[in-house]
Amino acid sequence: xxxxxxxxxxxxxxxxxxxxxxxxxxxxxxxxxxxxxxxxxxxxxxxxxxxxxxxxxxxxxxxxxxxxxxxxxxxxxxxxxxxxxxxxxxxxxxxxxxxxxxxxxxxxxxxxxxxxxxxxxxxxxxxxxxxxxxxxxxxxxxxxxxxxxxxxxxxxxxxxxxxxxxxxxxxxxxxxxxxxxxxxxxxxxxxxxxxxxxxxxxxxxxxxxxxxxxxxxxxxxxxxxxxxxxxxxxxxxxxxxxxxxxxxxxxxx
Amino acid sequence: xxxxxxxxxxxxxxxxxxxxxxxxxxxxxxxxxxxxxxxxxxxxxxxxxxxxxxxxxxxxxxxxxxxxxxxxxxxxxxxxxxxxxxxxxxxxxxxxxxxxxxxxxxxxxxxxxxxxxxxxxxxxxxxxxxxxxxxxxxxxxxxxxxxxxxxxxxxxxxxxxxxxxxxxxxxxxxxxxxxxxxxxxxxxxxxxxxxxxxxxxxxxxxxxxxxxxxxxxxxxxxxxxxxxxxxxxxxxxxxxxxxxxxxxxxxxx
DNA sequence: AAACAATGTTCCACGATACGGAACAAAATA
DNA sequence: TATTTTGTTCCGTATCGTGGAACATTGTTT
Numbered sequence: 001x002x003x004x005x006x007x008x009x010x011x012x013x014x015x016x017x018x019x020x021x022x023x024x025x026x027x028x029x030x031x032x033x034x035x036x037x038x039x040x041x042x043x044x045x046x047x048x049x050x051x052x053x054x055x056x057x058x059x060x061x062x063x064x065x066x067x068x069x070x071x072x073x074x075x076x077x078x079x080x081x082x083x084x085x086x087x088x089x090x091x092x093x094x095x096x097x098x099x100x101x102x103x104x105x106x107x108x109x110x111x112x113x114x115x116x117x118x119x120x121x122x123x124x125x126x127x128x129x130x131x132x133x134x135x136x137x138x139x140x141x142x143x144x145x146x147x148x149x150x151x152x153x154x155x156x157x158x159x160x161x162x163x164x165x166x167x168x169x170x171x172x173x174x175x176x177x178x179x180x181x182x183x184x185x186x187x188x189x190x191x192x193x194x195x196x197x198x199x200x201x202x203x204x205x206x207x208x209x210x211x212x213x214x215x216x217x218x219x220x221x222x223x224x225x226x227x228x229x230x231x232x233x234x235x236x237x238x239x240x241x242x243x244x245x246x247x248x249x250x251x252x253x
Numbered sequence: 254x255x256x257x258x259x260x261x262x263x264x265x266x267x268x269x270x271x272x273x274x275x276x277x278x279x280x281x282x283x284x285x286x287x288x289x290x291x292x293x294x295x296x297x298x299x300x301x302x303x304x305x306x307x308x309x310x311x312x313x314x315x316x317x318x319x320x321x322x323x324x325x326x327x328x329x330x331x332x333x334x335x336x337x338x339x340x341x342x343x344x345x346x347x348x349x350x351x352x353x354x355x356x357x358x359x360x361x362x363x364x365x366x367x368x369x370x371x372x373x374x375x376x377x378x379x380x381x382x383x384x385x386x387x388x389x390x391x392x393x394x395x396x397x398x399x400x401x402x403x404x405x406x407x408x409x410x411x412x413x414x415x416x417x418x419x420x421x422x423x424x425x426x427x428x429x430x431x432x433x434x435x436x437x438x439x440x441x442x443x444x445x446x447x448x449x450x451x452x453x454x455x456x457x458x459x460x461x462x463x464x465x466x467x468x469x470x471x472x473x474x475x476x477x478x479x480x481x482x483x484x485x486x487x488x489x490x491x492x493x494x495x496x497x498x499x500x501x502x503x504x505x506x
Numbered sequence: 507a508a509a510c511a512a513t514g515t516t517c518c519a520c521g522a523t524a525c526g527g528a529a530c531a532a533a534a535t536a
Numbered sequence: 537t538a539t540t541t542t543g544t545t546c547c548g549t550a551t552c553g554t555g556g557a558a559c560a561t562t563g564t565t566t
Binding site for chain 1: 357
């Protein structure tokens with residue numbers, strides 16, 4: 001049940017390195033990872049040979065290698081989705097000028113698989129590939145609302161409800177109620193439930209069979225994403241975009 | 254000097270999995286990798302825990318996980334090359350208003366590491382991190398032209414020449430001739446050799462030692478990228494930009 | 507339905523292999 | 537020049553990864 005030690009360590013090194021796009025030296029890596037230099041050195045040797053890491057020819061620091069890009073090129077299970085959705089999300093972004101995220105579910109979490117940035121100076125911090133719980137995000141609620149009973153049970157079985165803000169949902173009963181609401185209105189809010197000062201509205205993306213396969217969201221600071229704006233403008237535009245992308249995927253609704 | 258066994262094996266599994274975007278089961282992996290099922294199972298366990306791999310909830314097949322996306326996000330972000338080249342490429346794009354790509358070689362393929370989009374409505378489809386063969390692209394020819402004999406041999410040893418269009422180069426002899434030409438003129442064309450209706454011109458980027466470390470290209474539909482325009486305008490402007498970026502990297506030429 | 511095949515998972519004893527301290531080399535800093 | 541920091545190599549040890557075997561589960565064939 002425990003991890004393969006050397007592998008876990010090496011992957012941790014990759015994770016760390018991804019935070020240092022300009023490279024990082026062995027000693028720092030040793031500190032960060034809490035490992036001896038010789039261990040790091042050995043693991044880096046293999047990572048270098050396998051092209052998962054490169055050594056900057058000038059600074060001699062270690063950086064992630066292009067093999068990682070090579071891998072990511074074929075996470076195409078959702079690549080079709082991403083390229084289908086992008087033009088619509090870009091149009092929406094241009095229209096409302098707020099950050100937009102595209103998400104899918106993975107292991108009962110929300111994963112951000114694409115992102116369109118607004119030109120606003122105050123931007124969301126987020127990162128493609130990063131994760132969030134489902135119970136406190138609009139995109140998560142949407143994905144939950146598309147699940148059948150079994151899937152829902154599994155996805156919510158081991159939730160550790162943490163009150164991230166005053167408004168965070170913190171019980172299963174409450175969550176179930178909320179999801180019922182989401183099913184009715186066909187959009188979901190994260191009304192300052194995940195991060196202080198951030199409000200967010202999300203809508204579903206359905207495939208040919210009508211199943212919800214992804215969700216997208218508009219998020220931003222509460223003073224820009226007001227409840228008025230949501231009702232006057234955003235709900236309508238989200239529905240529009242939701243319908244357009246879903247149609248692109250063959251959804252007949 | 255030898256690799257950490259378990260790590261090398263696990264990375265090989267990732268490489269294999271990247272060829273199966275819809276997932277692959279343990280037994281197939283065992284075949285492909287020449288390892289026992291139990292070993293694969295154990296390694297996959299750690300890869301799953303670290304989110305480098307996911308298991309498709311329906312088919313139970315294993316696919317690359319989103320952690321790989323997370324990693325790849327920042328590879329391109331601050332590559333010194335990219336940030337050095339970007340302002341020049343942006344200026345060039347603004348000037349000629351066509352899509353521009355920045356590429357490096359990796360594993361005998363061209364990898365697109367940056368892209369500047371024109372405001373034209375008819376755009377190239379491409380994606381950062383995607384790959385193309387070297388023999389049928391302008392950027393590839395440039396990178397080949399910068400290789401010494403050994404490197405060239407290795408990069409061209411296992412080319413599978415596919416006639417993507419009527420004009421695609423489809424033999425090693427022809428390719429060698431073409432590369433000799435490229436060396437002389439210091440730019441390369443993809444004259445509708447990769448994709449129907451698309452023409453492209455590429456130029457090298459050299460580092461402090463004069464070595465070609467990257468290439469960039471202007472591509473677009475043949476009716477905009479005409480041979481006249483190439484000779485009257487583009488060759489000159491590409492040379493200019495090539496020189497400027499290379500100087501930025503310390504190249505003295 | 508029964509027999510069979512293929513696949514995924516768990517267990518375990520063995521020994522190969524990954525481990526980290528130490529010692530060394532090289533470079534940066536004082 | 538002395539001193540600290542960083543990268544690399546070496547090696548004895550015990551830990552950790554290994555693959556076979558046995559079991560469980562599912563799908564296929566007769």
